[in-house]
Amino acid sequence: MAKYPRLLWSEEKLRDNIRFMNRLFAAAAFPINWTAVSKAVCAHEEIVQTLIEEGVSELADSRLDNLKRIKSLAPEGRTLLLRLPGLHEVDEVVRYADTSLVSEQITIAALAKAARAAGVRHRIILMVELGDLREGLLPDQVLELGRFILQQDSIDWCGIGTNLTCYGGILPTREKMEQLLAVKHSIARELGHDVEVVSGGNSSSLPLLLRDEMPKGISHLRLGESLLLGRETAKGKLIEGLHGDVFTLEAEVIEVQVKSSVPDGERGMDAFGNTPEFEDVGEHTRAILAIGKQDVPIDELVPVDEGIRVLGGSSDHMILDVGSRAVKIGDVIAFRVNYPVLLQAMTSPYVARVRA
Numbered sequence: 071m072a073k074y075p076r077l078l079w080s081e082e083k084l085r086d087n088i089r090f091m092n093r094l095f096a097a098a099a100f101p102i103n104w105t106a107v108s109k110a111v112c113a114h115e116e117i118v119q120t121l122i123e124e125g126v127s128e129l130a131d132s133r134l135d136n137l138k139r140i141k142s143l144a145p146e147g148r149t150l151l152l153r154l155p156g157l158h159e160v161d162e163v164v165r166y167a168d169t170s171l172v173s174e175q176i177t178i179a180a181l182a183k184a185a186r187a188a189g190v191r192h193r194i195i196l197m198v199e200l201g202d203l204r205e206g207l208l209p210d211q212v213l214e215l216g217r218f219i220l221q222q223d224s225i226d227w228c229g230i231g232t233n234l235t236c237y238g239g240i241l242p243t244r245e246k247m248e249q250l251l252a253v254k255h256s257i258a259r260e261l262g263h264d265v266e267v268v269s270g271g272n273s274s275s276l277p278l279l280l281r282d283e284m285p286k287g288i289s290h291l292r293l294g295e296s297l298l299l300g301r302e303t304a305k306g307k308l309i310e311g312l313h314g315d316v317f318t319l320e321a322e323v324i325e326v327q328v329k330s331s332v333p334d335g336e337r338g339m340d341a342f343g344n345t346p347e348f349e350d351v352g353e354h355t356r357a358i359l360a361i362g363k364q365d366v367p368i369d370e371l372v373p374v375d376e377g378i379r380v381l382g383g384s385s386d387h388m389i390l391d392v393g394s395r396a397v398k399i400g401d402v403i404a405f406r407v408n409y410p411v412l413l414q415a416m417t418s419p420y421v422a423r424v425r426a
Contacts, residue, residue, distance in 0.1 A: 072400040074322040074402065076422035077415045081120060083313035087297055088124040090311050097197065098279065103294040105130045105150055107186040107294030107348075110409060112416045113139045113390070116425055123145060130292055134159060137166040153290065154197075154205055160184040171231060173205050175218055178225065183223035184197050195218070195229040195269055195389035198253055202238040207251050216261050229267025229290070230254060242275040242304070244283050251287045265391050274304035295409050303409070317407040317425075319371065321388065323360040326397055351417060357397050362386035364386045365418045371405040 088106075095104050105128045113136035122144050123128065129140050130150035137149045151167035160180045163170055165188065169344040172178050172194045185192040196215065199206035207215060212230070219227045219331070232250050234242045247270050258264050270278075273296035278284040295303050300312035308314045310402050331351045340346055342363070362368065364385045371380055371388075379391040390403065398405075407415070416423045 072424075073422045074320060075359075075415075075420070076320050076424050077367060077407070077412075078318045078320060078424050078426040079117065080313070080316050080426045081116075083316045084117065084120055084298070085124055085308065085311050087316065088121060089127065089298060091293065091297060094279070098284075099282070101290050102279070102291070102292050104126075104285070104291050106141065106250050106291050106297055107131070107152065108136060109133065109152065110294050110298055110413045111415065112136055113275060114416065115139065115143065118143050129292075134162050138162075141166050150195075150292070155181065155238065161188070164188050164190055164192045167192075169195060171195050171197050171205070173197045173207055175215055176374055178215075178222065179218060182222040182225045188421055191226050193226045195226045195231045195267055197226065198230055198232050198250060200232045200240070201247055202232075202234045202236065202240040204233050204237040209249065209256075212253055213256065213260050215387060216257055216263065218265060219221055219239075220261065227263065227265065229265045229269055230257070231269030231290070231292075233272050236272070242271050242278060244285060245280065247275075247278065247285050247288050251285060254287065262289075273302050276309070277302050277304070280309070298412065299407070299409060301409075306408075315406065317410060317412055318374070319366065319405040319407050319421075320357040320402050321361040322402060322404070323357050323397055323399055323401045324360045326392070326399060328353055329357060331391075334392060346382060351391075355392050355397070356381070357392045357403070358389065359388040359389045359403060360386070361388050361421075364415045365420050367410050370408055370411050373407075374404040374406060406419070 091104055106121050106126045107130045109132045111133055122292035128148040140149055148168045150391045151170040153178055155163045157180050162173050162186045164185045168388045179194050199208050204251050234240050254265055254268050267290050268288050269290040272292050275291055275336050276296050293303055297397035300308050300314035327330045330353055362383050368388045377393045377395055381389045381391055383389050
């Protein structure tokens with residue numbers, strides 16, 4: 071018997087999306103590579119194996135536990151640590167990540183020491199702040215830190231990169247990419263060092279490549295949401311040629327009752343400290359599902375059946391207005407999945423992951 075709630079994923083549609091990316095980057099007017107980001111699926115073993123089988127040569131993740139899993143599945147494959155390393159984990163970073171994103175001198179020194187002790191050379195991509203206000207140095211700080219990096223005998227400074235849209239919502243534009251390339255040129259001119267990797271961001275940068283607006287010299291993108299959900303992250307639009315329904319969430323109906331649409335009695339806060347508002351539509355048929363905010367952000371869920379509406383829920387219950395639908399106990403309701411839902415569903419131990 072199937073276990074619910076569960077997240078279904080289509081191997082066929084995922085393979086189609088991977089092949090789309092491979093064709094797109096192979097056909098680009100200049101050399102540019104992509105790295106598959108597995109953090110939204112917690113480096114799920116079957117999904118990682120699918121990526122490897124389709125020829126993905128580098129996988130990126132923000133968690134070392136996930137990189138360990140990737141290395142166990144593909145010891146010869148390349149791994150990239152997306153989140154800046156913590157000082158407490160540098161020994162494991164140089165063991166499980168071939169490359170890491172960095173922005174601080176003290177961290178680079180610790181990585182160099184750990185790499186030296188392990189007898190390896192560790193690759194780093196220095197992150198540059200271009201306005202989104204997450205990680206990275208301001209462009210005019212790069213050369214000073216660059217001089218320090220070039221003195222480290224167990225560090226390979228392979229690239230520079232930037233991150234956009236994740237925190238400040240700043241859009242990647244041709245101008246932003248040209249700012250990043252200007253940093254590359256200043257490093258070559260002032261330090262005599264040529265960085266091979268210029269990582270122009272995440273899935274929000276993909277439309278620049280699709281519109282032929284990506285400037286030559288950007289040589290790398292880090293892609294997760296576009297690969298897994300078929301969307302660019304800046305405006306959430308589906309990219310033509312990609313599947314947006316690789317993943318579907320399903321949950322079981324555990325109650326169906328006709329009730330009022332407005333609570334009755336003196337009201338206070340709900341279980342999460344909020345005071346919810348309710349639309350009075352009279353009595354209607356309401357279904358409760360065995361899934362809640364402990365499992366996924368239920369307010370982000372969109373029923374596949376457009377005649378069903380999400381009303382809300384608590385930690386382990388989700389309440390729907392099922393309208394005129396003939397819903398009964400034991401039925402399964404399907405939902406479309408966005409990035410926050412995918413991330414939390416893959417992280418939750420209470421949600422089964424099943425290949426469709």
